[in-house]
Amino acid sequence: MEKLTKRAAPIDRSPMTLKERIYLPALLKGMSITVGHIFKKKATVQYPEETRPFSPVFRGLHVLNRDAEGRENCTACGLCAVACPAEAITMEAAERKANEKHLYREEKYAARYEINMLRCIFCGACEEACPKDAIYLSETVMPANFTRESFIYKKQDMLIPHPKKDQKA
């Protein structure tokens, strides 16, 4: 059969020499590598107590923005959803009523807004597409969880705290 790559080397199947057969030299060689690693710098960190330094452009969990008065920025224009390569975002829009002007910045708003974090690849295309500065990828690493259902993030899960009402934030 023709070889798939040029790097494939034939296995040496000649009978073992005495040195190979007594096995100890190979064992010692292996142990020395293992023991050597004990004194090297550890490759892992004790997450979550310890975290690695993040790149300034790290893209983590999404947040939905509000303006200074606490009104939601998102106007359900669907640009993030059309920009998303993973088709993770869905939404449904509604018209703002006269008594909801303090809740939403625009005439139209996202009544439902969901991101399926199982699909999301954290590429940040949604952030770039948004004309209303409404969606940002924060520096929070996506938390792990036991159920798939918990990865469907609804609008309330992503909205930032209200600048006036939620003072603790």
Next chain:
Amino acid sequence: MRLCTFASWRVKYNALRENYIKMSDNIKVTIDNITIEVPAGTSILEAARKVGGEVAPPTMCYYSHLKGSGGKCRTCLVEVSKGSEKDPRPMPKLVASCRTGVMDGMEVKSMTSEKVLDARKGVTEFLLLNHPLDCPVCDQAGECHLQDLGYDHGWESTRTEFERRTFEPEDIGPNIQLHMNRCIMCFRCVFAAEQLTDYREHGILDRGEHARISTCISKSLDHDFIGNVIDVCPVGALTDKTFRFKQRVWFTKPVDAHCSCTKCKGEVRLWMRGDEVYRVTARKDEWGEVAIASDGKPGWICNECRFEKKKVSDWVIEGPSNISRHSVISQGHYNKTVHEPQIELLAEVIGKEPIMKMDIHDVSDVNKPNVHLNQIQGPAHSEDFK
């Protein structure tokens, strides 16, 4: 004596007839170095559309099915570098191609002329002077001719420092939404109302900078064919209230359908999500105008088809509409990619049926089976999502 008169009359008649045939003969016109033959009396724009593609100038006010339209917006400006065979002098200024007839031997530059492209850029800037550019909120986004124009010919940013003119929202009936802020004064809707309905109730009020589309003393527009003003409006000034904010056009799937309607031909385009009809419009041709229906006339549709038949059972579906692949509306439709029924390859490879661990519809609040947005008369409000 009498015979003699008859003979001379014959001669005269024949000469006239020959002349007439010559007049109705096709004449040659060269547009962007492409020569075509068109009947005399064709406008430069129609000739350029025959050439097709990018040679055809953009139009915002001209509408081939509406008599008298055109000549308002100047987006269709072209350069005439040779007037005609008889008078080869170029025309001194750029001309509006929708309102200028072709001459024999005329040479026209559309996309090949620097001057034209520059002028289009200027016209686009003028059209956007007072435009709110609220595309994220606007239901026309995705099929808006002004967006296309801005994308092809616009500046990246605005240079105007003056306040844009703004209007209070005005109610012009139960099914049509008027956003006067977005109007570009193309007069198409006025012509449409004039020519498609028996009584026009809206028009242009005031003049110059203050000109606006309105009905006199807040009448509502309710003729059987008035809904077509939505289709002729090149921007989002007139939109369908029954579709208002329901879905962005590029997330709906256009399919051609028909029904037996007594008022119109009943050949329409449905904009669907799943099995729900979100919007009904006339079918459009490649220039964004209402397409010619099977009876050879423009396929205007009546209000009943447009606003009331929002159930799949009202329609006989013919198949997916052909949407230009350059349009955002074609996104995610993967038209003509899958021909054969797909094989369940996954099951074949892993040797068993894959287990569905989660049905997204059990978790998601979007597209709930008990919320039928398409059945709501106007836009949805907070209580519709309770």
